[in-house]
Amino acid sequence: DVKVTQSSRYLVKRTGEKVFLECVQDMDHENMFWYRQDPGLGLRLIYFSYDVKMKEKGDIPEGYSVSREKKERFSLILESASTNQTSMYLCASSPATGTGYGYTFGSGTRLTVV
Amino acid sequence: AQSVTQLDSQVPVFEEAPVELRCNYSSSVSVYLFWYVQYPNQGLQLLLKYLSGSTLVKGINGFEAEFNKSQTSFHLRKPSVHISDTAEYFCAVRPNTGGFKTIFGAGTRLFVKA
Numbered sequence: 277d278v279k280v281t282q283s284s285r286y287l288v289k290r291t292g293e294k295v296f297l298e299c300v301q302d303m304d305h306e307n308m309f310w311y312r313q314d315p316g317l318g319l320r321l322i323y324f325s326y327d328v329k330m331k332e333k334g335d336i337p338e339g340y341s342v343s344r345e346k347k348e349r350f351s352l353i354l355e356s357a358s359t360n361q362t363s364m365y366l367c368a369s370s371p372a373t374g375t376g377y378g379y380t381f382g383s384g385t386r387l388t389v390v
Numbered sequence: 391a392q393s394v395t396q397l398d399s400q401v402p403v404f405e406e407a408p409v410e411l412r413c414n415y416s417s418s419v420s421v422y423l424f425w426y427v428q429y430p431n432q433g434l435q436l437l438l439k440y441l442s443g444s445t446l447v448k449g450i451n452g453f454e455a456e457f458n459k460s461q462t463s464f465h466l467r468k469p470s471v472h473i474s475d476t477a478e479y480f481c482a483v484r485p486n487t488g489g490f491k492t493i494f495g496a497g498t499r500l501f502v503k504a
Contacts, residue, residue: 280433307490309492311494316399316496317496318394318396318480318494318495318496318497319434319480319494320494321491321492324490324491326490334491366433366434368433368434370490376422376439376441376486378424378426378436378439379426379434379436379492380436381426381433381434381435382433383431383432383433384431384432384433
């Protein structure tokens with residue numbers, strides 16, 4: 277089975293801290309994604325990557341950056357955490373485009389910024 | 391651009407009753423359609439998908455969905471629900487023209503009562 281692993285289930289950080297959320301997948305998928313999930317808003321795409329060192333902004337990239345130095349790892353960075361970034365963060369991966377594959381998701385990281 | 395509307399934010403139902411979770415979408419291009427399920431404190435899991443062909447698709451756990459192109463709908467159904475089906479369900483669309491961004495609905499929380 278494809279596995280997407282997010283390094284932390286729960287995280288509490290202070291306002292202004294730099295925060296790293298890590299995601300690793302073990303099935304050689306080309307595409308990786310970061311979403312945030314908020315009640316009533318569903319999932320909103322922050323950033324995605326379709327190859328190593330490639331990244332594209334999603335719908336809500338402000339306040340975030342990403343890094344993909346290796347194919348299996350996709351990191352989300354909050355440059356200076358703020359309370360409105362308190363949310364559930366979900367990482368996902370999928371094979372190359374146009375194949376109709378769904379996403380495989382990690383278990384999520386619930387981040388609280390105080 | 392695509393959008394997804396899940397018409398019910400919450401659906402309470404008694405065990406062994408049938409259920410329908412409604413999803414409408416909007417898109418200027420042809421799309422793939424997905425339903426995902428999220429159990430408490432977990433990531434999303436693919437339930438079923440429509441790519442082409444027969445408009446009735448069957449998924450895991452006894453769920454099925456019907457694609458209606460004229461009504462741009464993709465409603466999810468189960469003839470008899472169990473307590474264990476209590477979860478949040480997300481409808482999603484992705485263009486089938488080579489793009490790989492998936493747009494998610496806001497989710498429907500299914501609550502199965504004994």
